[in-house]
Amino acid sequence: MAEPAAVAPQRPPLESQDTLDATQLSGTLGRDGIAALQAGQAALSSVREGTEARDFVPQSQSDAAIMDADVSDDTIEDYDEIELDPDTLVANARKSMNGAYRPAVGPESSVMSTQQPKPGKNGKNGKYGKRGSIQIRLEKTDRKGRYVLTADDPEIREILRQGVEREELEASDKKPRARVRGFRDMVFTRQFTTFDRQNPASSDSPFFGFFTLFWIGMVLMFLQVSLKNWREYGSILGDNEIMKLMNRDVLVLGLTDAVMCAACFEGYLFQLLVRKGYLNWGRGGWIIQNIWQSAYLGGVVGWAYFRDWPWTHTIFALLHGLVFVMKQHSYAFYNGYLSGVYRRKALLEEMLNNLQAMDPVTSPPTSPSSSQFLGQTSSGIDLGDFAKKADSAGIKRRPSMGHRTSTNLQTEKSDVASVAQAIEAGSAIDVDQMQTFERVIKAEIQDLTKELQGKSLDGKNAYPKNLRLGNLAEFICLPTLVYELDYPRQDSINWWYVLEKTTATFGVLCVMMVISQAFIYPAVAKTVRMKEIGMPIEERWREFPFIVSDMLFPLLIEQLLTWYLIWECILNVLAELTKFADRGFYGDWWNSVTWDQYARDWNRPVHNFLLRHVYHSSISTFHLSRNSATFATFLLSALVHEMCMAIMFKKVRGYLFWMQLLQMPLVAFSRSRLLKGRVVLGNVTFWLGLFVGPSFLTSLYLVI
Incomplete structure (x- = not known):
């Protein structure tokens, strides 16, 4: 009789309330190596929130500051928690990240076995290789939920040590700067798009064969339709109506696009006026910029109507015009903000010079002059008390986050303002107080200098050095809509x-034209003939379901190909030509289980723009709540989408507008008990909407 198969030894099961048996843990790590952990996959889910899942995030906060596992509706558009951190261990992250930061994923993660990083395609571990798992140990302590975390790998120990030290250093400074100044720092990293052949995730994917099958199917469909058209019409494009539309007025369209691009340099001239002090950005400069942007977009729309272009030309001009408007807005508003920071820095430098030019009081503490500066000044400031507090507590970095562009130190309430009022009042200041005041001012100046430097680590593009024609021209060409002083480059x-x-761009265009000519144009021509012969609305409505059915599959294929053409082909060409290293133009939107996740992932450049310049700006500038800011963002998006449909079909119906706004209750519904946590059901619902929606809406605009 055969021997029974050996059973792998398993550790005894722990009590259900112990967190050590959980597949994923989150919590905080202190300097003593004690990790405060708790189970909970909700806070670590990457599928539901479209973020990178984190197995363990070292933090140096108190034991009570454990990560909240509940994801509330208020965080739908909040990116405060997903900035990529080099000292964070990330699971399920892009394989383009350094493999040293990748822990185990899957069954191996529970035993935490050690695997060496696999060599990448270039033969190096660091660039494309990945670490299958990391080795750490959790030893139970006498307190529930507390474990001693150790690691044999020196690299992992160094990562944990640096994370703890940095978190302690930044603990007092970690404030939501975006909610104050109206700008959210975007995280640009070196990465590839998901379907790029340079991305190891593309070839290593378990669905690699399905990608190949899809393109084989597209090629065979192209050949089938082309052969049919050649036999019937003598051309692979059939009657070639779409090509005739696209060939009309092409020269004028090109000149129009060149003029739109040249008009973007208004932002450079305008920011020069702001920099030299002829205009104040905070007192009216931003209003002038918004008026210019409105006039710019109105000119594009009016010119398209005047030329009576076909829908292909009209939508190209309109979408490209919107891209230029967003680029102008981001460039102007970020530099406008920096101009305020620059003016404040200049004011503080002048104040520091005045302070250093003062003669400190050297009288003994019992003298009358000493009692003067130990009391309150005419401005109401107790200099002695202020100096004692500053000396005992230390000068915090960023002491006045709400006044980073303020130059009115009379009404401002901050340490710097208190120092300014004391200096202006001519109060008697002793040596110790002068040194304290200098530290306050210098700390603020140092912080403002870093703000002006931004992402420009070498300082070459720090404000106002970035105000160059070449810098703006480069930004216009970069495949991003969010202006920064510097980006990761290859x-x-x-x-x-x-x-x-x-080559892929033109190949996809050919496939799209053949599909449009063979499957979409006949259905569109049918609706046009129905209107031309005066068919009543009742009869047209009876034909509506059949038109929707005829365009279901063609429009879905065109939608997928259009997305692939722009976000995988065209943007990657621009990124390569400009050496732009961050190719995160989209996320895995095809795995979306909610509509807000789809809105975040299918078009990252536009989403990042809306996140910084609409969502966060409306919170900081107009003091809206998160829910109100989310509604304002969806409303603006819906208006822009409806404008595009109105220009294409030359009529205003509002169908797409209301469907866009309907996404908000759909998001709330997806977070209800009925759908929350049901990934498959959520993804099926998403794909049904994406499959039926375009055909349904297009048929509405055509038939009614």
Whole structure:
């Protein structure tokens, strides 16, 4: 009789209330190596929130500051918690990240076995390789939920140590700067798009064969339709109506696009006036900029109507015009903010010079002059008490987050304002107080200097050095809508890669034209004929379901190909030509289980723009709540989408507008008990909407 198979030894099960048996843990790590952990996958779910899942995040806060596992509706558009941290251990992250930061994923993670990083395609571990798992140990203590965390790997120990030290250093400074100044720092990292062949995740994906099958299917469909058209019409495009539309007025369209691009340099001239003090951004400069942007967009729309272009030309001009408007807005508003920071820094530097020019009081403490500065000044400031507090507590960095662009120190309430009022009042100041005041001012100046430097680590593009024509021209060409002083760049251009993506661009365009000509144009022509012969609305409405059915699959394929054409081909070409290293143009939107996740992931450049310049700006500038700011963001998006449909079909119906706003209750519904946690049901609901929605809406605009 055969021997029974050996059973792998298993550790005895623990009590259900112990967190050590959980597959995922979150919590905080102190300097003593004691980790305060709790179970909970809700806070770590990457599928539901579209974020990178985190197995363990070292923090140096108190034991009570454990990460909240509940995800509330208020955090739908809040990116405060998903900034990529080099000292954070990330699971399920992009494989383009350094493998040293990747822990185990899957069954191995529970035993935490050690695997060496696999060599990447270039033969190095650091660039494309990944670490299958990391080795750490959790030893129980006498307190529930507290474990001693140790690691044999020196790299992991160093990561944990640096994380703890940095968190302690920044604990007092960690404030939501975006809610104060109206700007959210975008995290730009080196990464590839999901379907890019340079991304190991593309070839290593378990669904790699399905990607190949999809493109084989597209090629075979193209050949089938092309052969049919060649036999019937003598051309692979059939009657070629779409190509005739696209060839009309092409030269004028190109000149129009060049003029739209040149008009973007208004932002450079305008910011020069702000920098030289002819205009004050905070007192009216931003209003002038908004008026210019409105006039710019109105000119684009009016010119498209005047030329009576076909829908292909009209939508291209309109969408490109919207891109230029967003770029102008981001460039102007970020530099406008920095101009206020620059003016405040100059004011504080002048105040520091005045302070250093003062003669400190050297009288003994019992003298009458000493009692003067130990009492209150005419401005109501107790200099002695202020100095004692500053000396005992230390000068905190960023002491006045709400006044980073303020130059009115008379009404401002901050340490710097108190020092300014004391200096202006001419109060007697002793040596110790002068040194304290200098530390306050210098700390603020140092912080403002870092703000002006932004992402420009070498300072070459720090404000106002960035106000150059070349800098703006480069930003216009970069595949991003959010202006920063610097971006991650690659060292050289791969011209073979440019050729590959350019060839793919024209190839996808050919497939799209054939599908449009063969499947979409006949249905559109049918609706036009129904209106031309005067068919009543009742009869047209009876034809409506059949038109929706005829366009279901063609429009879905066109939608997927259009997305692939822009976000995978065109943007990657621009990124390669400009050496732009952050190719995170989209997330895995096809796995969406809620509509807000789809809205975040399918178009990251636009989402990042709305996040910084609409959502966060409306909170900081107009003091809206998170829910109100989310509604304002959806409302603006809905208006823009409806404007595009109105220009394409030359009529205003509002169908897409209301469908866009309907996403908000759908988001709330997806977070209800009925759908929350049901990933498959949520994804099915999402795909049904994406499958039926475009055909349904297009048929509404065509038939009614």
